[in-house]
Amino acid sequence: MTGAAPSFPEIWAIDTEFRPPNFPREGDLTQPICWCGRELRSGREVQLWLHEEAAPPAPPHDAAALVITYVAAAEAGVYAALGWPAPRHVVDLMPEATLPENGPREPRAKLIHACTARGIPGMDEARKDLMRDRILAGPPYSYDERDRILAYCSDDVRMTAELWQALPVDLPRALVRGSYSWACGTIEQRGIPIDTATLASIYRHWGSIRARMIAAVNPLYGCPYDEAGRFHVDRLAAWLEEAGIDWPRHPSGKLRQDKETYKDMVKTRPEMQALADLRSILGQTKAFNLPVGADGRTRANLWPMGTKTGRCRPQGSFIFVQSAWLRSLIRPESGQALAYCDYSSEEVLIAGVLSGDEALISTYESGDPYVTFGQAAGLIPPGGTKRTHPEKRGICKTLLLGVNYGMGAGTLAARTGLSKRDAADLLQYHRQMYPAFHQWFERMGLLVQTKGYLRTASGWMQHRSKDLNERAAANFKVQATGSDVLRAAVLLLEEAGIRTLCTVHDAILLEAPAGEIDAAVHLAEERMGRASELILGGHRLRTDATVIGDGERFMDGRGVATWERVMQIIREADEAAQALPAVEVAA
Amino acid sequence: MAGEMGAAVDDLEGAALQAAETVQSGSWADELEAAQLSPDDDGGAIDRRIGMPCPCRKTKKGEFFRARPGPEWTRYYFLYQMQEGEEIASDFYLVHPSVAGLLEGAATPCEIRYCINRNGAPFLFPIKKGENTRDYYKNTLQAALTLAESKWLRIKWEKALGGYSIFVAQEDLGEPGWPDETIPDMKAAIDLCFRDHYIKDENHPAILRFRGIKEKRGFE
Numbered sequence: 083m084t085g086a087a088p089s090f091p092e093i094w095a096i097d098t099e100f101r102p103p104n105f106p107r108e109g110d111l112t113q114p115i116c117w118c119g120r121e122l123r124s125g126r127e128v129q130l131w132l133h134e135e136a137a138p139p140a141p142p143h144d145a146a147a148l149v150i151t152y153v154a155a156a157e158a159g160v161y162a163a164l165g166w167p168a169p170r171h172v173v174d175l176m177p178e179a180t181l182p183e184n185g186p187r188e189p190r191a192k193l194i195h196a197c198t199a200r201g202i203p204g205m206d207e208a209r210k211d212l213m214r215d216r217i218l219a220g221p222p223y224s225y226d227e228r229d230r231i232l233a234y235c236s237d238d239v240r241m242t243a244e245l246w247q248a249l250p251v252d253l254p255r256a257l258v259r260g261s262y263s264w265a266c267g268t269i270e271q272r273g274i275p276i277d278t279a280t281l282a283s284i285y286r287h288w289g290s291i292r293a294r295m296i297a298a299v300n301p302l303y304g305c306p307y308d309e310a311g312r313f314h315v316d317r318l319a320a321w322l323e324e325a326g327i328d329w330p331r332h333p334s335g336k337l338r339q340d341k342e343t344y345k346d347m348v349k350t351r352p353e354m355q356a357l358a359d360l361r362s363i364l365g366q367t368k369a370f371n372l373p374v375g376a377d378g379r380t381r382a383n384l385w386p387m388g389t390k391t392g393r394c395r396p397q398g399s400f401i402f403v404q405s406a407w408l409r410s411l412i413r414p415e416s417g418q419a420l421a422y423c424d425y426s427s428e429e430v431l432i433a434g435v436l437s438g439d440e441a442l443i444s445t446y447e448s449g450d451p452y453v454t455f456g457q458a459a460g461l462i463p464p465g466g467t468k469r470t471h472p473e474k475r476g477i478c479k480t481l482l483l484g485v486n487y488g489m490g491a492g493t494l495a496a497r498t499g500l501s502k503r504d505a506a507d508l509l510q511y512h513r514q515m516y517p518a519f520h521q522w523f524e525r526m527g528l529l530v531q532t533k534g535y536l537r538t539a540s541g542w543m544q545h546r547s548k549d550l551n552e553r554a555a556a557n558f559k560v561q562a563t564g565s566d567v568l569r570a571a572v573l574l575l576e577e578a579g580i581r582t583l584c585t586v587h588d589a590i591l592l593e594a595p596a597g598e599i600d601a602a603v604h605l606a607e608e609r610m611g612r613a614s615e616l617i618l619g620g621h622r623l624r625t626d627a628t629v630i631g632d633g634e635r636f637m638d639g640r641g642v643a644t645w646e647r648v649m650q651i652i653r654e655a656d657e658a659a660q661a662l663p664a665v666e667v668a669a
Numbered sequence: 670m671a672g673e674m675g676a677a678v679d680d681l682e683g684a685a686l687q688a689a690e691t692v693q694s695g696s697w698a699d700e701l702e703a704a705q706l707s708p709d710d711d712g713g714a715i716d717r718r719i720g721m722p723c724p725c726r727k728t729k730k731g732e733f734f735r736a737r738p739g740p741e742w743t744r745y746y747f748l749y750q751m752q753e754g755e756e757i758a759s760d761f762y763l764v765h766p767s768v769a770g771l772l773e774g775a776a777t778p779c780e781i782r783y784c785i786n787r788n789g790a791p792f793l794f795p796i797k798k799g800e801n802t803r804d805y806y807k808n809t810l811q812a813a814l815t816l817a818e819s820k821w822l823r824i825k826w827e828k829a830l831g832g833y834s835i836f837v838a839q840e841d842l843g844e845p846g847w848p849d850e851t852i853p854d855m856k857a858a859i860d861l862c863f864r865d866h867y868i869k870d871e872n873h874p875a876i877l878r879f880r881g882i883k884e885k886r887g888f889e
Contacts, residue, residue: 254704261697528715537709540701573697616701 090171092147093122095243098160099235105218108399109373109381111271112159115217118235119143120243122150127239129232133221137164145170150246152176152193152238154260155386158267168268172260175242177387178251185535185545189388189395193241202244205237255541259387262569265576266386266394266585273379274401274583274591275420277413277635281372284411284648287655292364294651299360306357311364315339318357327351330496349476350499359644362405372408373399378415384585390549391558392542392565394585402586406641407648412591413635419599420630423606424589425614425623427451428567429483432560435618437522441515443621452478459511481508486560488523488553526559527552540566540617563617564588570613580606596632603627718851723861725761725781725793731823733838735845736794737783738818742855748795749776749868751875761795762875763863771876776868782814783858785845787821791852793862805832 096119103113117130119142128142141161143149147169151157154174161168179196180189190196194204205213213234216227223231284291296307304321306314315337322329322337329347330338344358374380380401388395396403401412414420430451434442448454453471456462456478462471477498484494491506498505513520530536530546536555537543542562544550550558568588575582575590580602583591590610594602607625614623630636637645725748728734736742747764749772769776780796796810809832813824821838852858868875877883 254700255706258701258704525710525715529710532715533709535709537706539705539708541704541706543709570697570701573701577697612698613701616698617705 090146090148092144093150094119094143094147095122095150095239095246096120096141096143096157097151097235097238097242098157099217099231100156100160100163101218101220103220104376105220107373109273109379110375111273111377111381112163114160114163116232116235117141117160118232118239120236120239122243122246127236129236131228131232132160132164133223139165141166141169143169147171148173149260150175150242151260152179152196152242152245153191154263155267155270155384158264159271162268162271168264170261171257172264173246173251173253173256174260174263174387175245175249175251177259177263177392178249178256179245180387181541181543182250183545184390184543185547185550189390191385191388193238193245197241197245200245200248202241202248204241205234210234252541258540258569258573262572263386265572265582266384268576269572269582269584270381270384272581272583272593273375273377273381274412275415275418275593276372276374276378276380276401276411278374278378280649280652281374281411283652283656287652290655291648291651295360295363295647298647299356303357313361313364327354346497349497359407363407363644363648365405371399372401372404372411387565390544391561392538392569393561393587400584402584405644406638407644409636409638409641410645411635412630414593414596414630414632417596417632418593419596419632420583420636421592421594421599421603421606421627422586422589422630422636423592423603423610423625423627424586425564425567425610426626427482428564428588428614428623429486429560431621431623432563432567432618433486433519433556435621436559436563437516437519439516439518439522442519445516450475452476452482455482455512455515458515459508461508477508481512485509485512485519485523487557523556526555530555536562538562538566540569542566567614567617567623570616571610574609574613575606578605578609580609599629599631603629718848720861721791721848721851723791723793723852723858725795725862725866727794728784728786728824730825732786733821733823733842734784734786734794734817735821736814736817737785737847742783744781744855744859745798746779746781746859747776748779748781749875760866761863762866762868763859765867765869768868768871768873768876771871772868772879775879780811781859783852783855784814784817785847787842789846789848791848791858793858803831805830809833809835 096117098117099115100112101115102108103110114132114137116132118128120127121143130137130142145167148171149157149169150173152175154172154176158168160166175193175196176189176191179199180187190199194207194210197204204210213231217231292311296311300307304317304324306318306321308314319329319337330343332338339361341362344354344361347354348358372380373382382397382400384394384396384400386394398404401409412420427446427450431443431446433439434446445451445454445458450468452475453462453466453468456471456474457464457466459478461474461478466474468475477500480497481489481494484497491502491509494500494509495502495505500508526536530550531552535543535545536550536558538559540563542565544558544562568585568590571590572582572585575592581593583593590606592602592606607627610625611622615621747766747769749762749764749769751760751762764772764776777797777799780798782794782796783791784794785791794814796807796814798807810824813822813833813835816822816835816837821842823836823838824833825836827834852861
């Protein structure tokens with residue numbers, strides 16, 4: 083690569099149609115149906131029918147062309163399936179259409195919505211739905227259907243071109259976002275290797291797992307589940323009252339039953355852990371849909387830049403969105419290894435850099451920022467560590483992350499079990515230790531009111547709305563900058579040839595041959611560190627890496643106990659089945 | 670339709686060519702570095718404070734403070750302190766000399782010093798100067814205020830001794846950040862402090878109450 087500034091030899095608006103080959107089953111590699119594009123200078127149009135026809139070895143556009151698309155990750159999937167090289171210059175109009183109204187509106191996943199909002203005519207939604215359903219239903223496609231699918235795809239190309247014309251695109255930043263979106267599509271196609279035999283066992287024994295889990299846990303909490311497995315919140319309420327446990331409630335007085343409430347309560351009342359695990363596992367009956375392809379790999383849409391802070395918003399079927407215990411299904415293929423590399427405590431350094439608070443930066447650079455703060459505040463003695471003082475460190479972590487969104491003493495007390503007075507003292511100590519951060523926090527709240535928006539150095543912006551108020555302003559800057567860092571990391575990792583399988587908030591999962599995993603991790607950590615330096619003005623985020631070797635499986639600490647319980651139930655069920663006498667069945 | 674699209678493409682070409690001049694094509698590290706924008710916050714003033722509390726009070730228990738040096742930051746006025754438990758809050762009132770006599774000695778001549786605490790909150794410290802005030806009380810307080818011109822200190826009332834003990838901070842706490850933009854001079858401090866606590870005639874509710882006269886209301 084050179085540092086020259088070329089003009090693009092071609093500018094193409096493109097769109098593709100594709101389907102899961104075994105629809106309605108998801109999780110397989112994308113099956114391309116067609117490719118349509120228009121070169122915007124010459125007006126040249128190309129339509130390629132790809133289904134059951136020999137595809138050309140490369141796309142019709144020049145390798146150095148500027149490629150304009152809407153949700154580039156979708157087109158990237160088709161290119162990956164065809165073995166086509168990725169274009170070097172991509173603009174994804176989805177985030178570009180999002181940014182001018184990010185905040186008051188959610189990101190728009192559909193091209194038609196972005197177009198109609200700007201007065202660009204398009205096919206009505208009902209007709210689009212019919213065409214999409216026909217494509218998904220699969221072959222055989224008649225010649226008439228083939229022509230209509232190509233026309234449908236070409237119409238999306240026209241709308242993409244008109245949207246490009248209508249949008250004020252900030253090109254240098256848009257090119258970074260576009261290539262990141264494309265990279266996410268490529269990553270999605272690689273998929274995450276799954277222990278399919280164990281997954282099949284879980285499906286097979288799901289009824290037993292569910293019943294055994296309820297039987298073991300139910301009596302401990304006043305039997306909130308009835309014989310049919312239905313949960314009765316009033317039974318839990320009665321038990322909590324008897325046990326003298328205060329539980330957060332809705333304004334209506336009803337007990338809160340969301341995941342966050344259970345997570346918070348377990349921190350102060352560890353005896354609630356078993357019920358929290360049970361709720362989590364039973365919740366899977368609704369969402370336990372892990373799309374696994376014929377190659378034993380799970381694939382889900384990451385939806386890059388689908389949140390207001392610019393992070394990914396993956397589908398519910400994404401394995402890292404599901405309960406922690408299910409992640410133990412992730413297991414490298416034979417001869418391969420995986421590594422989970424995440425930025426450690428990134429919010430602390432980002433907040434320090436953005437606010438220019440040297441004390442906060444120094445706290446991060448000291449090693450474990452939560453232990454360092456705990457020691458300075460007198461919560462943890464000198465020489466104390468994460469291992470010796472996990473609970474105190476947890477309190478400091480809750481505080482250091484919570485101050486970014488203006489957490490008060492009441493919430494800190496509720497989440498840590500501290501008295502409200504102690505929580506207030508700790509917050510006061512934080513104010514004294516990091517005065518520049520607190521001045522900056524206040525300033526961001528004022529800035530969002532006077533300017534009406536906030537923007538990161540990479541150009542991700544959010545406008546004032548009920549979600550971006552004075553208290554949320556600083557946290558937006560921290561989270562959106564973290565998102566900038568991960569975008570940069572993904573691009574540097576792809577450039578370095580690292581095989582990234584997915585992104586998870588501030589982490590990536592990568593794959594390499596077992597003998598090369600250490601070198602791959604070393605390179606990945608170097609690239610991730612470099613990405614943080616580029617975004618944070620030379621400050622480097624640390625990374626932690628966990629290697630999952632050949633024959634091992636991914637383990638998330640929060641899900642280990644439940645995973646082992648489920649495995650035990652499966653083993654016992656299998657043994658019981660083997661012990662049954664063989665029964666002859668008359669033909 | 671074709672005509673419309675032709676015009677659109679012309680515009681697109683213009684837009685794209687213009688954009689193309691700004692694009693870099695190096696390694697991603699180069700492009701990412703080049704794509705960083707200057708901060709959305711230029712560091713300039715977002716707003717300007719035009720008012721802030723500046724009460725007249727003694728220091729609280731354990732409160733370190735500094736006094737602003739210089740005669741321009743000292744004033745002498747009659748002050749009247751409403752006793753606690755009455756309807757009007759037990760604040761200091763500035764009393765015009767022409768009506769001080771109506772308060773029969775309860776309005777005391779005071780030296781008023783401009784001070785600030787560690788949280789950056791300014792306040793006016795009153796030191797009684799009346800003939801009835803004990804010398805030891807006056808002297809220890811005067812010594813404390815003089816020392817507070819150059820050092821962070823706190824004072825503690827010693828009931829048995831009838832005066833104040835003085836404690837100087839052992840750490841270097843730096844110089845105080847006086848809010849000069851909001852309080853540029855003592856006149857501004859007096860105005861902020863006493864604009865609603867100024868007894869200038871005999872009909873002021875504080876004087877009426879002191880003399881046992883029922884306050885007349887609009888409907889009576």
